[in-house]
Amino acid sequence: MFSSNSISNILGIGDKNLVLTGKEIFETIKSVKYCVLNAILTYEPSHCPHCNSNKEGHNIVKNGSQMVKIIFNRAGNNPILLRVKKQRFYCKSCKKTFMAKTSLTSKGCFISNDVKRSIIGDLCEFKSIKLISKEHYVSSSTVNRVLRSTEVTNRKHHLPEVLGIDVPTGH
Structure with a gap:
Protein backbone atom coordinates (compact mmCIF):
# COMPACT_ATOMS: atom_id res chain seq x y z
CA MET A 1 0.00 0.00 0.00
CA PHE A 2 1.38 3.39 -1.01
CA SER A 3 1.13 6.37 1.26
CA SER A 4 -0.32 9.74 0.31
CA ASN A 5 3.20 11.17 0.41
CA SER A 6 4.63 8.65 -2.07
CA ILE A 7 1.75 9.17 -4.52
CA SER A 8 2.34 12.93 -4.30
CA ASN A 9 6.01 12.36 -5.11
CA ILE A 10 5.19 10.11 -8.07
CA LEU A 11 2.77 12.67 -9.50
CA GLY A 12 5.15 15.56 -8.85
CA ILE A 13 2.82 17.35 -6.47
CA GLY A 14 5.03 19.72 -4.53
CA ASP A 15 2.26 21.45 -2.60
CA LYS A 16 2.58 20.50 1.08
CA ASN A 17 -0.90 21.87 1.84
CA LEU A 18 -2.52 19.29 -0.46
CA VAL A 19 -3.23 15.97 1.26
CA LEU A 20 -4.45 12.96 -0.74
CA THR A 21 -7.26 11.10 1.00
CA GLY A 22 -8.71 7.68 0.43
CA LYS A 23 -8.11 5.26 -2.40
CA GLU A 24 -8.10 5.92 -6.10
CA ILE A 25 -11.24 5.10 -8.04
CA PHE A 26 -11.84 4.72 -11.75
CA GLU A 27 -14.63 6.82 -13.18
CA THR A 28 -15.82 7.27 -16.77
CA ILE A 29 -16.49 10.91 -17.69
CA LYS A 30 -17.49 11.76 -21.28
CA SER A 31 -16.43 8.27 -22.43
CA VAL A 32 -12.93 8.68 -20.94
CA LYS A 33 -11.86 6.44 -18.06
CA TYR A 34 -10.13 8.60 -15.42
CA CYS A 35 -8.17 7.56 -12.36
CA VAL A 36 -9.76 9.83 -9.74
CA LEU A 37 -7.83 10.81 -6.62
CA ASN A 38 -9.47 12.74 -3.78
CA ALA A 39 -7.57 15.43 -1.90
CA ILE A 40 -8.02 18.24 0.62
CA LEU A 41 -6.34 21.65 0.29
CA THR A 42 -6.23 23.72 3.46
CA TYR A 43 -3.82 25.90 5.42
CA GLU A 44 -3.78 28.87 7.78
CA PRO A 45 -3.54 32.06 5.68
CA SER A 46 -1.19 34.77 6.94
CA HIS A 47 -3.25 37.67 5.54
CA CYS A 48 -6.31 38.52 3.44
CA PRO A 49 -5.51 38.91 -0.29
CA HIS A 50 -8.19 41.64 -0.62
CA CYS A 51 -7.39 44.03 2.24
CA ASN A 52 -3.99 42.67 3.40
CA SER A 53 -5.15 42.54 7.01
CA ASN A 54 -3.06 40.13 9.06
CA LYS A 55 -4.55 37.09 10.73
CA GLU A 56 -4.58 38.58 14.19
CA GLY A 57 -6.97 36.91 16.57
CA HIS A 58 -9.92 35.68 14.58
CA ASN A 59 -9.96 38.13 11.61
CA ILE A 60 -9.81 35.30 9.06
CA VAL A 61 -11.96 32.23 9.66
CA LYS A 62 -12.64 29.03 7.74
CA ASN A 63 -15.85 29.28 5.75
CA GLY A 64 -16.68 25.89 4.25
CA SER A 65 -15.09 24.36 1.19
CA GLN A 66 -15.60 23.96 -2.53
CA MET A 67 -14.92 20.89 -4.68
CA VAL A 68 -12.78 21.49 -7.80
CA LYS A 69 -11.41 19.10 -10.40
CA ILE A 70 -7.83 19.31 -11.67
CA ILE A 71 -6.67 17.40 -14.77
CA PHE A 72 -3.22 15.79 -14.50
CA ASN A 73 -1.01 13.98 -16.99
CA ARG A 74 -1.57 10.31 -17.63
CA ALA A 75 -0.29 7.52 -15.44
CA GLY A 76 -0.18 4.49 -17.70
CA ASN A 77 -3.15 4.55 -20.05
CA ASN A 78 -5.55 6.50 -17.85
CA PRO A 79 -5.53 10.25 -17.30
CA ILE A 80 -5.57 11.39 -13.68
CA LEU A 81 -8.29 13.61 -12.29
CA LEU A 82 -7.64 15.16 -8.91
CA ARG A 83 -10.84 15.99 -7.02
CA VAL A 84 -9.76 18.65 -4.52
CA LYS A 85 -11.82 19.97 -1.63
CA LYS A 86 -10.50 23.56 -1.38
CA GLN A 87 -10.87 25.47 1.87
CA ARG A 88 -12.75 28.78 1.73
CA PHE A 89 -11.91 31.63 4.10
CA TYR A 90 -13.85 34.69 5.30
CA CYS A 91 -12.17 37.96 6.27
CA LYS A 92 -14.09 39.81 8.97
CA SER A 93 -12.24 43.07 8.22
CA CYS A 94 -13.32 43.51 4.59
CA LYS A 95 -16.20 40.99 4.68
CA LYS A 96 -14.93 39.14 1.59
CA THR A 97 -14.24 35.47 0.98
CA PHE A 98 -11.29 33.81 -0.73
CA MET A 99 -10.17 30.27 -1.49
CA ALA A 100 -7.03 28.36 -0.63
CA LYS A 101 -4.45 28.60 -3.42
CA THR A 102 -2.23 25.92 -4.87
CA SER A 103 0.81 26.01 -7.12
CA LEU A 104 -0.62 23.15 -9.21
CA THR A 105 -2.85 25.42 -11.31
CA SER A 106 -3.31 29.03 -12.26
CA LYS A 107 -6.12 30.93 -10.58
CA GLY A 108 -9.52 29.86 -11.93
CA CYS A 109 -8.04 27.06 -14.07
CA PHE A 110 -8.69 23.34 -13.75
CA VAL A 152 5.95 37.43 -26.42
CA THR A 153 3.84 40.57 -26.29
CA ASN A 154 6.02 43.48 -27.30
CA ARG A 155 3.32 45.40 -29.08
CA LYS A 156 3.55 49.15 -28.75
CA HIS A 157 0.24 50.92 -28.39
CA HIS A 158 1.59 54.35 -29.20
CA LEU A 159 3.44 56.07 -32.00
CA PRO A 160 7.16 56.83 -31.59
CA GLU A 161 8.33 60.41 -30.98
CA VAL A 162 9.98 60.66 -34.41
CA LEU A 163 8.17 59.27 -37.41
CA GLY A 164 10.22 59.04 -40.61
CA ILE A 165 8.25 59.33 -43.85
CA ASP A 166 9.86 59.04 -47.29
CA VAL A 167 8.23 61.21 -49.94
CA PRO A 168 8.73 59.89 -53.47
CA THR A 169 10.20 62.40 -55.88
CA GLY A 170 8.37 62.71 -59.18
CA HIS A 171 10.22 62.61 -62.53
Whole structure:
Protein backbone atom coordinates (compact mmCIF):
# COMPACT_ATOMS: atom_id res chain seq x y z
CA MET A 1 0.00 0.00 0.00
CA PHE A 2 1.38 3.39 -1.01
CA SER A 3 1.13 6.37 1.26
CA SER A 4 -0.32 9.74 0.31
CA ASN A 5 3.20 11.17 0.41
CA SER A 6 4.63 8.65 -2.07
CA ILE A 7 1.75 9.17 -4.52
CA SER A 8 2.34 12.93 -4.30
CA ASN A 9 6.01 12.36 -5.11
CA ILE A 10 5.19 10.11 -8.07
CA LEU A 11 2.77 12.67 -9.50
CA GLY A 12 5.15 15.56 -8.85
CA ILE A 13 2.82 17.35 -6.47
CA GLY A 14 5.03 19.72 -4.53
CA ASP A 15 2.26 21.45 -2.60
CA LYS A 16 2.58 20.50 1.08
CA ASN A 17 -0.90 21.87 1.84
CA LEU A 18 -2.52 19.29 -0.46
CA VAL A 19 -3.23 15.97 1.26
CA LEU A 20 -4.45 12.96 -0.74
CA THR A 21 -7.26 11.10 1.00
CA GLY A 22 -8.71 7.68 0.43
CA LYS A 23 -8.11 5.26 -2.40
CA GLU A 24 -8.10 5.92 -6.10
CA ILE A 25 -11.24 5.10 -8.04
CA PHE A 26 -11.84 4.72 -11.75
CA GLU A 27 -14.63 6.82 -13.18
CA THR A 28 -15.82 7.27 -16.77
CA ILE A 29 -16.49 10.91 -17.69
CA LYS A 30 -17.49 11.76 -21.28
CA SER A 31 -16.43 8.27 -22.43
CA VAL A 32 -12.93 8.68 -20.94
CA LYS A 33 -11.86 6.44 -18.06
CA TYR A 34 -10.13 8.60 -15.42
CA CYS A 35 -8.17 7.56 -12.36
CA VAL A 36 -9.76 9.83 -9.74
CA LEU A 37 -7.83 10.81 -6.62
CA ASN A 38 -9.47 12.74 -3.78
CA ALA A 39 -7.57 15.43 -1.90
CA ILE A 40 -8.02 18.24 0.62
CA LEU A 41 -6.34 21.65 0.29
CA THR A 42 -6.23 23.72 3.46
CA TYR A 43 -3.82 25.90 5.42
CA GLU A 44 -3.78 28.87 7.78
CA PRO A 45 -3.54 32.06 5.68
CA SER A 46 -1.19 34.77 6.94
CA HIS A 47 -3.25 37.67 5.54
CA CYS A 48 -6.31 38.52 3.44
CA PRO A 49 -5.51 38.91 -0.29
CA HIS A 50 -8.19 41.64 -0.62
CA CYS A 51 -7.39 44.03 2.24
CA ASN A 52 -3.99 42.67 3.40
CA SER A 53 -5.15 42.54 7.01
CA ASN A 54 -3.06 40.13 9.06
CA LYS A 55 -4.55 37.09 10.73
CA GLU A 56 -4.58 38.58 14.19
CA GLY A 57 -6.97 36.91 16.57
CA HIS A 58 -9.92 35.68 14.58
CA ASN A 59 -9.96 38.13 11.61
CA ILE A 60 -9.81 35.30 9.06
CA VAL A 61 -11.96 32.23 9.66
CA LYS A 62 -12.64 29.03 7.74
CA ASN A 63 -15.85 29.28 5.75
CA GLY A 64 -16.68 25.89 4.25
CA SER A 65 -15.09 24.36 1.19
CA GLN A 66 -15.60 23.96 -2.53
CA MET A 67 -14.92 20.89 -4.68
CA VAL A 68 -12.78 21.49 -7.80
CA LYS A 69 -11.41 19.10 -10.40
CA ILE A 70 -7.83 19.31 -11.67
CA ILE A 71 -6.67 17.40 -14.77
CA PHE A 72 -3.22 15.79 -14.50
CA ASN A 73 -1.01 13.98 -16.99
CA ARG A 74 -1.57 10.31 -17.63
CA ALA A 75 -0.29 7.52 -15.44
CA GLY A 76 -0.18 4.49 -17.70
CA ASN A 77 -3.15 4.55 -20.05
CA ASN A 78 -5.55 6.50 -17.85
CA PRO A 79 -5.53 10.25 -17.30
CA ILE A 80 -5.57 11.39 -13.68
CA LEU A 81 -8.29 13.61 -12.29
CA LEU A 82 -7.64 15.16 -8.91
CA ARG A 83 -10.84 15.99 -7.02
CA VAL A 84 -9.76 18.65 -4.52
CA LYS A 85 -11.82 19.97 -1.63
CA LYS A 86 -10.50 23.56 -1.38
CA GLN A 87 -10.87 25.47 1.87
CA ARG A 88 -12.75 28.78 1.73
CA PHE A 89 -11.91 31.63 4.10
CA TYR A 90 -13.85 34.69 5.30
CA CYS A 91 -12.17 37.96 6.27
CA LYS A 92 -14.09 39.81 8.97
CA SER A 93 -12.24 43.07 8.22
CA CYS A 94 -13.32 43.51 4.59
CA LYS A 95 -16.20 40.99 4.68
CA LYS A 96 -14.93 39.14 1.59
CA THR A 97 -14.24 35.47 0.98
CA PHE A 98 -11.29 33.81 -0.73
CA MET A 99 -10.17 30.27 -1.49
CA ALA A 100 -7.03 28.36 -0.63
CA LYS A 101 -4.45 28.60 -3.42
CA THR A 102 -2.23 25.92 -4.87
CA SER A 103 0.81 26.01 -7.12
CA LEU A 104 -0.62 23.15 -9.21
CA THR A 105 -2.85 25.42 -11.31
CA SER A 106 -3.31 29.03 -12.26
CA LYS A 107 -6.12 30.93 -10.58
CA GLY A 108 -9.52 29.86 -11.93
CA CYS A 109 -8.04 27.06 -14.07
CA PHE A 110 -8.69 23.34 -13.75
CA ILE A 111 -5.83 22.16 -15.99
CA SER A 112 -2.59 21.58 -14.08
CA ASN A 113 0.55 23.50 -14.99
CA ASP A 114 2.26 20.15 -15.70
CA VAL A 115 -0.28 19.40 -18.43
CA LYS A 116 0.30 22.86 -19.91
CA ARG A 117 4.08 22.29 -19.92
CA SER A 118 3.56 18.92 -21.57
CA ILE A 119 1.35 20.55 -24.22
CA ILE A 120 4.08 23.13 -24.91
CA GLY A 121 6.59 20.29 -25.31
CA ASP A 122 4.29 18.56 -27.79
CA LEU A 123 3.78 21.81 -29.70
CA CYS A 124 7.54 21.88 -30.36
CA GLU A 125 7.21 18.55 -32.18
CA PHE A 126 5.50 17.90 -35.50
CA LYS A 127 2.01 17.08 -34.18
CA SER A 128 -1.40 18.42 -35.02
CA ILE A 129 -3.34 20.43 -32.46
CA LYS A 130 -6.16 17.88 -32.61
CA LEU A 131 -3.75 15.02 -31.79
CA ILE A 132 -2.20 16.97 -28.89
CA SER A 133 -5.65 17.75 -27.48
CA LYS A 134 -6.63 14.08 -27.75
CA GLU A 135 -3.44 12.91 -26.00
CA HIS A 136 -3.90 15.34 -23.10
CA TYR A 137 -7.70 15.00 -22.81
CA VAL A 138 -8.32 18.71 -23.34
CA SER A 139 -10.04 20.64 -26.13
CA SER A 140 -8.35 22.05 -29.24
CA SER A 141 -9.13 25.56 -28.03
CA THR A 142 -7.23 24.82 -24.80
CA VAL A 143 -4.17 23.81 -26.84
CA ASN A 144 -4.52 27.04 -28.85
CA ARG A 145 -4.81 29.04 -25.62
CA VAL A 146 -1.63 27.42 -24.25
CA LEU A 147 0.12 28.20 -27.55
CA ARG A 148 -0.97 31.85 -27.36
CA SER A 149 0.28 32.07 -23.77
CA THR A 150 3.84 31.45 -25.04
CA GLU A 151 3.77 34.49 -27.32
CA VAL A 152 5.95 37.43 -26.42
CA THR A 153 3.84 40.57 -26.29
CA ASN A 154 6.02 43.48 -27.30
CA ARG A 155 3.32 45.40 -29.08
CA LYS A 156 3.55 49.15 -28.75
CA HIS A 157 0.24 50.92 -28.39
CA HIS A 158 1.59 54.35 -29.20
CA LEU A 159 3.44 56.07 -32.00
CA PRO A 160 7.16 56.83 -31.59
CA GLU A 161 8.33 60.41 -30.98
CA VAL A 162 9.98 60.66 -34.41
CA LEU A 163 8.17 59.27 -37.41
CA GLY A 164 10.22 59.04 -40.61
CA ILE A 165 8.25 59.33 -43.85
CA ASP A 166 9.86 59.04 -47.29
CA VAL A 167 8.23 61.21 -49.94
CA PRO A 168 8.73 59.89 -53.47
CA THR A 169 10.20 62.40 -55.88
CA GLY A 170 8.37 62.71 -59.18
CA HIS A 171 10.22 62.61 -62.53
